Amino acid sequence: xxxxxxxxxxxxxxxxxxxxxxxxxxxxxxxxxxxxxxxxxxxxxxxxxxxxxxxxxxxxxxxxxxxxxxxxxxxxxxxxxxxxxxxxxxxxxxxxxxxxxxxxxxxxxxxxxxxxxxxxxxxxxxxxxxxxxxxxxxxxxxxxxxxxxxxxxxxxxxxxxxxxxxxxxxxxxxxxxxxxxxxxxxxxxxxxxxxxxxxxxxxxxxxxxxxxxxxxxxxxxxxxx
Amino acid sequence: xxxxxxxxxxxxxxxxxxxxxxxxxxxxxxxxxxxxxxxxxxxxxxxxxxxxxxxxxxxxxxxxxxxxxxxxxxxxxxxxxxxxxxxxxxxxxxxxxxxxxxxxxxxxxxxxxxxxxxxxxxxxxxxxxxxxxxxxxxxxxxxxxxxxxxxxxxxxxxxxxxxxxxxxxxxxxxxxxxxxxxxxxxxxxxxxxxxxxxxxxxxxxxxxxxxxxxxxxxxxxxxxxxxxxxxxxxxxxxxxxxxxxxxxxxxxxxxxxxxxxxxxxxxxxxxxxxxxxxxxxxxxxxxxxxxxxxxxxxxxxxxxxxxxxxxxxxxxxxxxxxxxxxxxxxxxxxxxxxxxxxxxxxxxxxxxxxxxxxxxxxxxxxxxxxxxxxxxxxxxxxxxxxxxxxxxxxxxxxxxxxxxxxxxxx
Numbered sequence: 323x324x325x326x327x328x329x330x331x332x333x334x335x336x337x338x339x340x341x342x343x344x345x346x347x348x349x350x351x352x353x354x355x356x357x358x359x360x361x362x363x364x365x366x367x368x369x370x371x372x373x374x375x376x377x378x379x380x381x382x383x384x385x386x387x388x389x390x391x392x393x394x395x396x397x398x399x400x401x402x403x404x405x406x407x408x409x410x411x412x413x414x415x416x417x418x419x420x421x422x423x424x425x426x427x428x429x430x431x432x433x434x435x436x437x438x439x440x441x442x443x444x445x446x447x448x449x450x451x452x453x454x455x456x457x458x459x460x461x462x463x464x465x466x467x468x469x470x471x472x473x474x475x476x477x478x479x480x481x482x483x484x485x486x487x488x489x490x491x492x493x494x495x496x497x498x499x500x501x502x503x504x505x506x507x508x509x510x511x512x513x514x515x516x517x518x519x520x521x522x523x524x525x526x527x528x529x530x531x532x533x534x535x536x537x538x539x540x541x542x543x544x545x546x547x
Numbered sequence: 548x549x550x551x552x553x554x555x556x557x558x559x560x561x562x563x564x565x566x567x568x569x570x571x572x573x574x575x576x577x578x579x580x581x582x583x584x585x586x587x588x589x590x591x592x593x594x595x596x597x598x599x600x601x602x603x604x605x606x607x608x609x610x611x612x613x614x615x616x617x618x619x620x621x622x623x624x625x626x627x628x629x630x631x632x633x634x635x636x637x638x639x640x641x642x643x644x645x646x647x648x649x650x651x652x653x654x655x656x657x658x659x660x661x662x663x664x665x666x667x668x669x670x671x672x673x674x675x676x677x678x679x680x681x682x683x684x685x686x687x688x689x690x691x692x693x694x695x696x697x698x699x700x701x702x703x704x705x706x707x708x709x710x711x712x713x714x715x716x717x718x719x720x721x722x723x724x725x726x727x728x729x730x731x732x733x734x735x736x737x738x739x740x741x742x743x744x745x746x747x748x749x750x751x752x753x754x755x756x757x758x759x760x761x762x763x764x765x766x767x768x769x770x771x772x773x774x775x776x777x778x779x780x781x782x783x784x785x786x787x788x789x790x791x792x793x794x795x796x797x798x799x800x801x802x803x804x805x806x807x808x809x810x811x812x813x814x815x816x817x818x819x820x821x822x823x824x825x826x827x828x829x830x831x832x833x834x835x836x837x838x839x840x841x842x843x844x845x846x847x848x849x850x851x852x853x854x855x856x857x858x859x860x861x862x863x864x865x866x867x868x869x870x871x872x873x874x875x876x877x878x879x880x881x882x883x884x885x886x887x888x889x890x891x892x893x894x895x896x897x898x899x900x901x902x903x904x905x906x907x908x909x910x911x912x913x914x915x916x917x918x919x920x921x922x923x924x925x926x927x928x929x930x931x932x933x934x935x936x937x938x939x940x941x942x943x944x945x946x947x948x949x950x951x952x953x954x955x956x957x
Contacts, residue, residue, distance in 0.1 A: 357873060358549075363943045383907035383946050386867070386886075386895075390945040408945035412869035412886070416943060 378469025401431035562918030625760030644694025680709035707847030708858030717753025766810025
């Protein structure tokens with residue numbers, strides 16, 4: 323380069339990605355660390371060897387994010403001994419899966435009953451927050467985990483433990499339930515557009531949109547009417 | 548996990564986003580901030596000096612596009628020029644008709660005014676482009692209706708470099724007008740990306756309106772121009788002191804206009820030489836990518852006469868563009884993506900989508916746009932790390948798992 327048109331900031335600083343509106347957003351150091359040094363992802367050659375008894379998959383590349391999570395649960399203690407993941411998606415999607423994999427396996431593993439209680443907010447907190455419009459990415463992590471735990475229950479013949487209690491899947495592509503819509507409304511979403519910003523619901527499954535709009539109206543009425 | 552480079556190199560490959568200013572341009576502008584500061588409308592010497600610089604710039608720019616000085620209107624940006632062309636023609640001719648023809652791959656500076664006009668009873672026909680982003684001149688002419696007042700088609704596309712056959716459309720439009728004994732429709736082209744590389748002779752292109760701006764041609768940001776052919780009635784959007792033939796009021800940005808004229812002159816004079824130099828770099832990069840990275844698809848026309856010489860847009864399958872950008876940024880390599888994750892709307896590029904590219908392909912697209920500062924060493928530096936970055940992200944991606952029909956994969 324014979325000219326130096328741009329001076330870049332110190333590489334230890336958080337990455338600043340600018341949106342088209344000109345407003346900046348920032349990834350925290352934790353996000354950056356997990357993105358550049360992802361933990362527990364399924365490396366090449368490992369997929370044949372890695373033993374697992376639960377697998378969950380959510381999203382699709384067409385929606386912009388896809389996530390697969392494999393878990394190895396000790397049937398005695400019901401603790402998640404090990405896990406692996408693969409994620410197609412942007413920086414925050416990769417970082418949020420990585421941090422989730424750490425949360426469920428640290429301290430000798432989390433019990434499956436505890437693991438399924440992990441909420442998107444827990445992942446966000448651990449990441450030190452995410453830019454607003456990136457929050458939908460981390461929502462996939464807990465969905466993948468719940469799907470993996472359900473798969474574990476299925477594989478071990480514990481069908482009665484499969485978690486569908488009260489939840490009705492509205493978006494079959496992203497496995498988004500009425501509970502997720504309720505959560506989004508509680509977080510401030512008031513219309514389909516708002517909810518889609520958080521959840522991308524209906525993007526891959528457009529047929530589900532009327533049902534989603536009904537749910538948004540119902541929960542808005544219930545909590546704020 | 549990825550190797551740290553021994554020596555970090557700034558590699559700017561985003562010239563379609565904006566360019567740094569040429570030092571010669573900066574030098575030309577320098578006197579017009581504090582020394583020659585007068586208002587060109589003022590009668591005294593200080594004003595006349597400024598007015599002289601304004602006129603010189605207008606003459607220089609006019610010559611470069613083969614127009615008369617009075618046909619050049621200086622504006623505040625390429626976006627403003629596009630808005631002026633569309634709203635200006637729409638407002639002056641709405642009695643004749645309320646139909647405009649354009650392309651789905653236009654810049655938002657054209658698309659958003661058109662979508663706004665729709666709310667006011669206008670009809671817009673977007674002529675389809677093919678899977679390479681190219682438009683057929685006859686298809687444009689066929690879309691003309693008795694109530695069509697404007698055709699707006701960009702010369703070269705900012706995302707994937709497709710060059711529209713502006714001269715051919717222009718010629719066929721002249722025939723149409725002659726056959727129908729009509730002055731309509733008028734023809735506008737957004738030539739912002741083309742300005743550094745292509746011939747902009749308005750008599751060869753047969754355009755009535757043409758947009759160019761400074762920030763893509765090593766000139767200052769915040770300056771643009773609109774060429775308006777004589778006998779093309781247009782309404783002003785900005786009213787005030789009556790500057791720029793009453794079409795664009797506001798005290799002229801003399802330093803900016805002088806810089807714009809200088810920059811435009813420099814790029815147009817050097818365009819053949821620079822195109823040949825950059826063409827070699829782009830071909831070198833594309834060959835290296837094809838050789839070293841599997842599962843890559845070129846987006847847009849094949850490298851050649853139908854593609855803007857400095858543009859390389861490719862999809863790296865199974866991975867996502869923002870993640871690629873973040874890794875590249877660690878090596879201080881700067882480029883763009885059509886992925887939804889970097890856009891405000893969380894929608895992937897409208898240009899790639901209009902070409903029929905599936906969403907998952909748009910998400911993994913990268914755009915490299917070359918310019919003055921780039922050399923072969925930049926390509927070598929980029930290609931030292933890009934294959935590793937792609938491989939790292941692919942290892943983390945579940946997408947190819949589905950392809951391989953993994954035994955344990957449900």
